[in-house]
Each structure stands twice: as C-alpha cells, then as structure tokens.
Amino acid sequence: MTTMTEPNRIGIADRYRYEGLRSLMTRMTGDEKHASSATSTLDVLWVLYDRVLRVAPSTMDDPDRDRFLLSKGHGPMAYYAVLAATGFIPVTWLDTFGQLDSPLGYHPDRVLVPGVEISSGSLGHGLPIAVGVALGQRSQGSHGHTFVLVGDAELDEGTNHEAIAYAGATGLDGLTAIVVDNQSASHGWPGGIAARFSVNGWSTATVDGRDHEALEAVLTKPVPGRPHVVVAVVEPKE
Amino acid sequence: MTAPVRAEEITMRTRFVETVTELLAEEPTTALVLADISADLFTEQAQRHPDRMLNVGIRESLMISMVGGLALTGLRPIIHTYAPFLVERSFEQIKLDLTHQGVSAVLVSVGASYDWTEGGRTHQSPGDVALLDSLPDWTVHVPGHPDEVPPLLRTAVRSDDSFYLRLSGRSNTAPRPAALDGRLDVVRQDMGRLGGRALVLAVGPMLDPVLAATAGLDVTVAYTNTVRPLDLGGLRDLVAADTVVLVEPYLTGTSTRLINEALSDRPHRTLALGVSRAENRRYGTPEQHDVLHGLDAAGLRRSISEFLRSP
Numbered sequence: 001m002t003t004m005t006e007p008n009r010i011g012i013a014d015r016y017r018y019e020g021l022r023s024l025m026t027r028m029t030g031d032e033k034h035a036s037s038a039t040s041t042l043d044v045l046w047v048l049y050d051r052v053l054r055v056a057p058s059t060m061d062d063p064d065r066d067r068f069l070l071s072k073g074h075g076p077m078a079y080y081a082v083l084a085a086t087g088f089i090p091v092t093w094l095d096t097f098g099q100l101d102s103p104l105g106y107h108p109d110r111v112l113v114p115g116v117e118i119s120s121g122s123l124g125h126g127l128p129i130a131v132g133v134a135l136g137q138r139s140q141g142s143h144g145h146t147f148v149l150v151g152d153a154e155l156d157e158g159t160n161h162e163a164i165a166y167a168g169a170t171g172l173d174g175l176t177a178i179v180v181d182n183q184s185a186s187h188g189w190p191g192g193i194a195a196r197f198s199v200n201g202w203s204t205a206t207v208d209g210r211d212h213e214a215l216e217a218v219l220t221k222p223v224p225g226r227p228h229v230v231v232a233v234v235e236p237k238e
Numbered sequence: 239m240t241a242p243v244r245a246e247e248i249t250m251r252t253r254f255v256e257t258v259t260e261l262l263a264e265e266p267t268t269a270l271v272l273a274d275i276s277a278d279l280f281t282e283q284a285q286r287h288p289d290r291m292l293n294v295g296i297r298e299s300l301m302i303s304m305v306g307g308l309a310l311t312g313l314r315p316i317i318h319t320y321a322p323f324l325v326e327r328s329f330e331q332i333k334l335d336l337t338h339q340g341v342s343a344v345l346v347s348v349g350a351s352y353d354w355t356e357g358g359r360t361h362q363s364p365g366d367v368a369l370l371d372s373l374p375d376w377t378v379h380v381p382g383h384p385d386e387v388p389p390l391l392r393t394a395v396r397s398d399d400s401f402y403l404r405l406s407g408r409s410n411t412a413p414r415p416a417a418l419d420g421r422l423d424v425v426r427q428d429m430g431r432l433g434g435r436a437l438v439l440a441v442g443p444m445l446d447p448v449l450a451a452t453a454g455l456d457v458t459v460a461y462t463n464t465v466r467p468l469d470l471g472g473l474r475d476l477v478a479a480d481t482v483v484l485v486e487p488y489l490t491g492t493s494t495r496l497i498n499e500a501l502s503d504r505p506h507r508t509l510a511l512g513v514s515r516a517e518n519r520r521y522g523t524p525e526q527h528d529v530l531h532g533l534d535a536a537g538l539r540r541s542i543s544e545f546l547r548s549p
Contacts, residue, residue: 063312111340117310119338122330128300129335132307139269139289140311159331162300169295 014050014212017085021046024081028097031106036237037075040182040209041149044232045070045082047215048147048178057087060115064143067133069118071126072151072180073107080104080113088115124157126150127177131163134175134227145174147219152181152193161196167227168200175227176219177202180209184237197229209234250405251348253387255279258316261395262287267314268395273301275319275348302328305343306335314344314395321347321363321404329369337373342400346391350406350443351488351513352527355520364489364513367465370402371492378402378466380442380487383413386463390418402466406487408443408524420464422472425449427458434458435546436481439473441465441493444485444533451538455546457483465493470500480505483542486512487533509545511538 025038048068055065070079077097084091089103096102103112107121117133120126130148137144150160167175179193189196194204205218209232218230255276261268262283269290270280277284277293284291290313294301298319305315317324324347325332336343351364370376377399379390387405394401417423426449427434434456440448445461452459460476462469465486473482482497490512497508513531520530528534532541 067310118306119334122334125303125331125335128303128331129307129310129339131300132304133310134307135289135292135304136269136308136311136313139308139313142311159299159303162294162297163303166294166297166300166304 017050018046021078021081021085024084024091024094025077027094028077028080028104030098031075031077034075034106035077036182037072037151038077038079040151040180040234040237041070041072041075042078042081043210043212043234044149044178044180044215045078047212048219049082049086051212051216052219053147054144055115057115063137063140066145066147067117067137069120069126069130069133069146069148070108070116071118071120071123071130071148072154073120073122073126074151076104076106076108079108079116083113083115086115089113123151123154124159127160128163130175130177131167131172134167134172135170138172138174145176147176147178149178149180151184152179152189153184153186155179155189155193155196156185156187164197164202165200168197168202171201171225172227173223173225177227177229178219179229179231181231181233182235182237193231194229197227201226203228204231205229206231206233208232248384249407250381250384250387250409251276251279251407253384254318254346254391254403254405257388257391259283261316261392262290265314265395267312269308269313269315271301271305271308271315271317273298273319273323275323298323298328299331302331303335306331306339306341309336309341309343310339316344316346316395318346318348320361321349321366322361325366325369325402326363332370333373336400337375342398344391344394344401344403346403346405348405348407350404350408352524353407355522355524355527358521359517359519366404367402367486367488368492371466376400376402376466377464378404379463380404380406380465381463382410382442382445382461384409385413386415386418390463404442404488406443408487410443410446414445414461414463417461417463420462420467420469422460422462422469422476424476425459425461426452435479436483436542437473437477437479438483438485438542441484441486444487447528447533447535447538448485450535451542455542457542457546468493468496468500470496473497473500477501477506481507481509481546483509483545484511485533485538486510489513489515507545509541511541
C-alpha cells in the first residue's frame with residue numbers, strides 16, 4: 001500500500017526536498033493514530049508553501065500576505081514539517097512534539113506557533129473563519145488571498161455548509177478551499193464533493209492530491225467572481 | 239440614517255441601532271455582522287457600508303466564526319442577534335474562534351432571559367452570562383436603561399477586548415450614569431448610613447423592582463451594569479454587615495462565586511436571586527414570569543425579608 005507520493009508524480013528536482021520533509025515528519029512521535037491525517041495533507045501543504053503562497057516568516061505581519069488556514073488540525077505533523085522546512089519554526093522544535101513546554105501540540109495553536117494563522121483541532125471551524133478572513137481582506141483592500149484546507153470527513157460538520165453557502169452567495173473570489181479527500185467520510189458525498197460546492201456557485205477542480213504540477217495549476221488559477229474549491233484526492237484512509 | 243424615534247419608542251435596541259450607525263460612519267474598522275435578526279433596522283447602513291455591514295442569513299455559527307476571521311484581519315466586529323442564538327447555539331465558536339484564537343469582538347444580544355415569554359423556551363436565554371463566565375477576560379454589561387447603552391457600546395467598540403452587551407426590553411425608569419465606569423453605584427441607604435443589615439446588589443433592569451421591594455428595609459441598595467469584571471473592591475467597601483443579597487436578571491447564582499471571592503476573608507451570608515433553572519413551560523407576559531421566578535417586587539421583598547429574619 002502506497003501512502004505517500006510515488007516517484008512518477010513528483011519531479012526529480014523536487015524529490016530531494018520532499019524526502020527531507022518526510023524525514024522531518026518522523027521526528028514527531030506520539031500521535032501515530034493520526035498518521036494518515038498527516039500524510040494525506042503533506043503534498044498539498046508542500047505545494048502551497050513551496051509554490052503558491054505569498055508568505056514568508058518575514059511577512060507574517062503584512063496585511064497583503066496570503067493566508068493559509070489549516071482547518072483539518074488533526075495530525076499536524078506534516079504542517080509542522082513544512083513550517084520547519086520553510087523557516088517559520090526551528091527544526092529542533094519538532095523533537096519536542098506534544099511535550100509540556102513545547103509550542104507544538106497535537107493540534108496547532110496560532111498563539112504558540114509562528115506562521116500558524118488559526119488554532120484548529122475542533123472540526124468545522126476553519127472554513128467559516130476563512131470566509132471571515134477573506135471578507136476582511138476584501139473589506140480592507142488587501143491583495144492577499146485566503147486558502148483553507150479541510151478534510152472530506154470534516155465536511156460532515158454543518159458549519160461548513162453555512163460557510164459554503166454564504167461564500168457562494170457573496171462571490172467571495174478571495175477564498176480557495178482545498179478538500180483533501182482520503183474517502184474517510186462515514187457516509188460519503190453522493191455526486192462527489194465538488195458538486196456540493198458547485199451548487200452554491202463555487203468554481204471547482206478535482207485533481208490527484210499527490211501530483212504537484214496539477215495541484216499548483218489549480219491552486220494558482222484565477223477565478224474571478226467566485227470562490228474556488230480544489231478537491232485533492234489521495235489514497236483512501238487505511 | 240436611521241429615522242429618529244419618538245421618546246416613548248426609545249428602547250435599548252433603538253439606542254443600539256443609533257450608536258452602531260454612528261460608529262460605522264466614524265470608525266473605518268467597525269463592522270456589524272447580523273444573522274437576519276434586526277437586519278430590517280440596518281438597511282441603509284448595509285447600502286452605505288456593504289463590506290462592513292454583513293448579514294449572513296440564519297447562520298449563527300458561521301456568524302461567530304466569520305467574525306473571528308474578520309478580527310484576524312484587523313476589523314472590530316459587532317455581532318448581534320437574539321441571545322439564545324448568539325451565545326448558547328454558538329458557544330463553541332465563541333470559545334474557539336474568538337477567545338482561543340486570541341481575537342475579540344463585541345457581542346450584543348436582545349431577548350434577555352425572557353423578554354419574549356410567548357415565544358417559549360426556544361427564545362429564552364437565562365444562562366448566557368453563566369456560559370460566558372466560563373471563559374476568561376470577557377467584559378459583560380447588562381444595561382438597565384436605554385441611555386446606558388450608547389456609552390457602554392462606544393467604549394466596547396473602541397477597546398480591543400471581548401465584550402458582551404445584554405440588551406433587554408425591560409428597563410428601569412432612569413439611567414444611572416454613575417455606574418458607567420464599572421464601579422458599584424450606591425442608590426439608596428435608607429437608614430442614613432452605609433451598610434444596614436445587608437447590601438442588596440441589583441443588576442441592570444432589576445434595580446427598579448429591588449428599590450420597590452426594599453422600601454423601608456434597613457439595607458443599602460447598590461447597582462451595577464457591569465457584571466464582568468464585577469467591582470469586588472467596591473463590594474467589599476459596601477458590605478458593612480455580613481449579608482449580601484444579589485439580584486440578577488439571569489440564572490440564579492451566576493455571580494455568587496465572585497461574592498464569595500470578594501468576602502473570602504470574613505464570615506458572610508449570600509442570598510442569590512434570579513431566574514430559576516426550571517423548565518416552566520409557561521407563556522404569558524414577562525411580568526407574569528417575574529412572578530414565577532420571584533423577581534417581581536413582592537416576590538423579592540418576601541425572599542429578602544425572610545433571609546434577613548433568618549439567623
């Protein structure tokens with residue numbers, strides 16, 4: 001069973017850095033029950049921080065920065081690994097994962113971890129918050145774009161559907177949601193996840209969640225006048 | 239602009255609408271977020287400030303989370319709807335998407351404990367202050383008169399802290415300007431001296447019933463519209479005897495722990511009066527529910543007199 005990116009779906013030049021990320025993830029132990037949550041998000045997170053987001057440790061106070069909100073806060077090992085690899089947090093912090101005085105808990109805390117835009121862990125909060133962030137950026141003329149990552153099972157939470165409907169109704173084109181689909185929703189999504197968004201006016205794209213080129217293409221495609229959702233399909237949760 | 243209202247129509251809600259209208263014009267970071275309730279009172283403001291006057295529809299959980307997002311971008315949001323939908327339905331959003339994110343907003347409710355008695359339990363919220371009391375660093379105002387609303391709201395919006403303004407259709411006959419700084423306001427000392435047999439602390443709209451209930455009793459009556467943080471220093475100064483009667487227009491005993499904290503170094507007795515936990519399943523008028531909860535003047539006098547007579 002393959003649980004991470006196959007060589008034919010990632011460029012050779014990218015592989016060296018990507019393998020480094022996987023090595024960083026192994027430094028965080030103790031939350032193995034959420035290992036599949038972590039590995040399911042790894043490629044999307046890496047493509048976002050490596051190729052898409054206009055944000056850096058030095059620009060975290062810039063109102064025009066892009067903002068990434070991890071709603072699927074379970075299994076944040078991939079997120080922390082990416083933050084360490086991109087200089088937001090020291091790599092040595094990874095070894096303290098879950099310890100009493102560590103900034104790195106099993107769910108991210110924005111007050112403790114540089115680069116983390118929202119504290120998450122309770123499902124169904126990130127997408128509604130992201131709607132507010134995108135509206136706030138629009139209200140204040142910010143050039144920043146808001147990205148939020150949710151899980152397919154997390155979409156069961158009703159709050160997401162309030163957010164999907166309102167973002168669609170307001171044509172919130174400063175918002176991109178990424179649904180990492182590892183087919184873990186208990187009852188699935190009849191008609192597909194993208195259909196759930198498109199009925200409320202969202203632009204949709206469904207791609208291989210391990211294909212970096214494809215992810216980059218759909219995450220950087222401008223979609224004027226509509227919020228955008230990218231369904232990133234990965235291997236089913238074991 | 240909102241049409242001027244006649245004096246007899248002035249309520250806490252109309253004062254709220256007037257003040258928010260002014261703040262939207264004055265403060266470019268002020269935002270108002272609604273969930274349909276009161277949207278008809280802000281139609282002009284929505285046209286004038288379409289990016290800062292947002293009506294999400296009947297989506298209260300989204301409303302709170304979204305406000306957390308607005309606050310993360312530097313806006314100062316005011317959130318307004320009916321009390322049970324603002325605080326009880328969306329409590330996890332308040333806990334996580336405001337307090338835990340380290341951002342803040344100004345929550346303003348209407349409906350109070352049982353302003354709409356005909357509406358039944360679904361539209362009553364006696365537990366809202368107790369719920370917010372489980373979170374750190376919230377300032378909770380319970381105004382007792384419409385004229386207390388504008389200064390409290392302005393201070394809240396111009397602060398960076400978390401505020402809850404609990405508006406009600408019930409009102410005292412006169413505002414208490416002396417209470418606007420958060421300190422306890424001594425309203426009456428019947429025996430011409432501070433203290434008497436007890437301190438009776440009336441919160442918000444409970445002042446008039448308390449004054450009627452305690453006429454002729456040897457007690458000091460104090461008033462507050464700020465219940466978090468409660469003026470514990472002022473409370474200590476006013477409790478000359480050992481007895482405190484706390485009269486709150488929401489869940490009985492919500493502030494008892496603070497009385498005990500303030501007086502922890504001396505023997506004391508506390509009688510807490512407020513809205514009971516009972517599912518009374520009755521309709522009628524708010525005045526009739528006052529009687530059911532013992533919060534009418536006669537009921538208050540009966541409870542207070544009995545407590546003062548007891549050893």
